Amino acid sequence: MTESRLSSAAAPTGPTHNTVDSKPTGGGQGRGGGQISRVNPADLKQVSAHPVKLSRIAALFAPHKLSITIVVLLISLASIIGLAQPFIIRSIIDDALPHQNTGLLAWLAGGLVVVAASTAAVGVVQTWMATSMGQKVMHALRTRLFTHLQAQSLGFFTRTRGGEVQSRLTNDIAGMQNVVTSTATSVASNLTTAVATAIAMVALSWQLSMLSLVVLPPAIWLSRKVALRRRDITSARQRELAGMYTQIEEGLSISGIRLAKTLGTTGRDVDRFAASSHRLVDLEMRSQLAGQWRMATMSIVFAAIPAVIYLAAGFPATSGNMSIGTLVAFTALQGAIFRPIMGLLNVGVQWVTAMALFSRIFEYLDMDPEIKPPRQPATVDLEAIEGRVRFEGVGFGYKDSADVLSSIDLELAPGTATAIVGPTGSGKSTLGSLLPRLHEVGRGKITIDGIDIRDMAPADLNKIVGMVSQETYLIHATIRENLLLADPDADDATLWRALDSAQIATLISGLPDGLSTMVGARGHRFSGGEQQRLAIARTILRNPKVLVLDEATSALDNTTEALVQEALDQLAVGRTTLMIAHRLSTVENADQLVVLEGGRIIERGTPAHLRDADGAFARLLAAGDSTAERVTEMAVKVASRPRENASVNG
Incomplete structure (x- = not known):
């Protein structure tokens, strides 16, 4: 192994991509920042009751083909540019610093800045384009849904809860905004980041890459166990929050205040609200403490990963005569690959959630108005x-x-x-x-x-x-x-x-x-x-x-x-x-x-x-x-x- 004058080296971060992370629907969080969720049964029921054709979703994005293509290319470009970072770090540690080559060190240090600036700039442009496209799609869909609902008869609004109509027009559209502007780009980013990082790891050391395949599964399994536990608690917390919001809406409206004061129910209303708030405290505590032993175990696993890699690097059979720079760069990449992998494992859940949101919106858009305007209106003076x-x-x-x-x-x-x-x-x-x-x-x-x-x-x-x-x-x-x-x-x-x-x-x-x-x-x-x-x-x-x-x-x-x-x-x-x-x-x-x-x-x-x-x-x-x-x-x-x-x- 090539010796270095450095007695120690700080592990740098892996390739950075300025993309919008997907918002998880629930789950545990590991040190790598990844989360895994499971499918909400209500989402599956909605999609089953009102299935959505992919061609119908594609039609919403058809006017934005060019923007989608550019966004995908920018995400791929950011990942490719990020590949240069670990190799520059290896050259700094193995070549520039040991030989006191200040010229080379300046160029390599400048290269790190250029890589970081380039990925950041590409990320900003990509985020702007993705957000702009998503907002345009949501604007068209929101306006279309509002117009369609206004065409419904008075009987529809008599039969339908006002909160349900508002929820689909605001909450569901907002959820779809997250899917369009965040989740879709996050999947592309996670995929390209994971592939690029894996390629860089193999290029640095295929032996240590094989060792990583043994270490990653336990970490993913532990994270999933915590995620499933927290998902159940999160669902209960969301139901309790919905109930609390209903109490606020009913109890603090003009009509609700008038009713409470005339019936003398203010004390009971306060007790009911306090009980709901207390249940929320309990659920929040359970959510924060859920799986702490598993999380602690996972932390030990993550701490052991660099130790195992350093140990393997010390044996000729597994080191492959790698340099210290290669070892440091590889360790950083190995830690950075966890987040995109965890993000990709959530794709299934995100897909069902997205389909459920589209299903709820299209369900309203598919309603045939009871009162239809004439196709050829009569001429009226x-x-x-x-x-x-x-x-x-x-x-x-x-x-x-x-x-x-x-x-x-x-x-x-x-x-x-x-x-x-x-x-x-x-x-x-x-x-x-x-x-x-x-x-x-x-x-x-x-x-x-x-x-x-x-x-x-x-x-x-x-x-x-x-x-x-x-x-x-x-x-x-x-x-x-x-x-x-x-x-x-x-x-x-x-x-x-x-x-x-x-x-x-x-x-x-x-x-x-x-x-x-x-x-x-x-x-x-x-x-x-x-x-x-x-x-x-x-x-x-x-x-x-x-x-x-x-x-x-x-x-x-x-x-x-x-x-x-x-x-x-x-x-x-x-x-x-x-x-x-x-x-x-x-x-x-x-x-x-x-x-x-x-x-x-x-x-x-x-x-x-x-x-x-x-x-x-x-x-x-x-x-x-x-x-x-x-x-x-x-x-x-x-x-x-x-x-x-x-x-x-x-």
């Missing part, structure tokens, strides 16, 4: 629309349930107001939702000026039909932004006129920020009646030819209701109005009154005529009067009770 609405033999039923509406024949003359009344569950709100096409007609058809609404472009129908429902929704933004949803081009003067018509301009003008006032989450900064009037103002800005009022004044007190009803009456002039009335007091000015029962029209006429007739409407009025009398009588009794627990301030 919006200025010429009169607003004559006809329901012709209309029937409708929700999935897996009996029909809600049957054989509805109804005509709404232009500029008239038609009120729909009936007992709870008679189908009033469903009838109103069919006109703006929130639900699709099951049988028959609905026409506006003789044009089937299914033949109209959605944008045209939205301009013709405006709706104010009993469930007001305001976005978490300013009053101005909420109003501009109806007419993005409206100026402040137009907004104030709409607010004035909705009998809420005085209130808004008295606020410090006026139109710039934030409405709060779901509009909770305002009362129910104020939210309703803001929604009415928003509909006024739409200036539709046809109005659907699903009890638009239901949340208002009697005084405000009268004011808003007057504004709506003025708005309805020259427009066709369909009023879904739950309070019979709102139908007095209707031109036509329709009584629904069991999803069928059982009576129709003017309010005055039906009031005098001994029919269904007269019975509804009698029942309403009886209820009002009972409510008044109860109020009188409550007011007359002695106030035993009256406060000091009365």
Whole structure:
């Protein structure tokens, strides 16, 4: 063996590649940084239930063939450049330093810097290109999924949990970003690094390379045992975290806080949250301590690897007359090969995880919308629309349930107001939702000026039909932004006129920020009646030819209701109005009154005529009067009770 003047030498690191490491799904970590996971049964179930064709995934990346090719070439280039590092180190130790050849030492030292700088630069470019490509693919997929979900009917969102939709649009897409921008490049990097390192090891010493094959399997086996143990604990921890997030979402929302304070459950909620947090502490401790004895054993194995190599280098039979530089360089390479090998062992798990994510996204993309826009929309002159609405033999039923509406024949003359009344569950709100096409007609058809609404472009129908429902929704933004949803081009003067018509301009003008006032989450900064009037103002800005009022004044007190009803009456002039009335007091000015029962029209006429007739409407009025009398009588009794627990301030 060639002697060296060095009494000791620090083991340098192996080839370095500035690539994005894959994020493991769980598992133990060895000194080499590698991790091994096992397949999540839920992922296998998802892929089995909704398999994904590779050609469909390839189609997502087809526009980026050139970028993919360049990224693969850059990864390979980084590995090839890194091969020079151990040989430069060997020359420094064996040639430059022993012979005090400062010229050669300067060139070799400079070579190390050049290799490191080159691999770093290539890694930066490769990471930028891979990330850019991945982001473009995810942007297209995210936008496509959002657009597709918006095309779904109201029934889909009624049947589906809101958290599930959000999870697929955010969490699953984010997971796929990791697959595209990290895992794919990591697999390529690990493969090229492992191959390049193995080639360099054989080139330095094939004898010691054979010895490494004996030492590596125990290290990989021990790491896998720890990984499987931690994976189970990690799964339990993720489930517990999901439960905690649900408690936070439900318990700290406006509605959740209101419920807790009114029911007096705040103490129980705190106890439940504390118990979940305590379980998380226990799971975290178990995760950190899992397999510590195995990890300690593996550390001993890793410490023994250089010792065995140094020992083998001391015997002529195994050393092959290698130099000290060769030994140091080989030892560094042997330690560096563990991480890419462990990464490659995770490919199977990463593949199933990626397929599960694609499966969940494609499952939603494959849903056929219940309400489809026409392929060739009818030509509609919006200025010429009169607003004559006809329901012709209309029937409708929700999935897996009996029909809600049957054989509805109804005509709404232009500029008239038609009120729909009936007992709870008679189908009033469903009838109103069919006109703006929130639900699709099951049988028959609905026409506006003789044009089937299914033949109209959605944008045209939205301009013709405006709706104010009993469930007001305001976005978490300013009053101005909420109003501009109806007419993005409206100026402040137009907004104030709409607010004035909705009998809420005085209130808004008295606020410090006026139109710039934030409405709060779901509009909770305002009362129910104020939210309703803001929604009415928003509909006024739409200036539709046809109005659907699903009890638009239901949340208002009697005084405000009268004011808003007057504004709506003025708005309805020259427009066709369909009023879904739950309070019979709102139908007095209707031109036509329709009584629904069991999803069928059982009576129709003017309010005055039906009031005098001994029919269904007269019975509804009698029942309403009886209820009002009972409510008044109860109020009188409550007011007359002695106030035993009256406060000091009365």
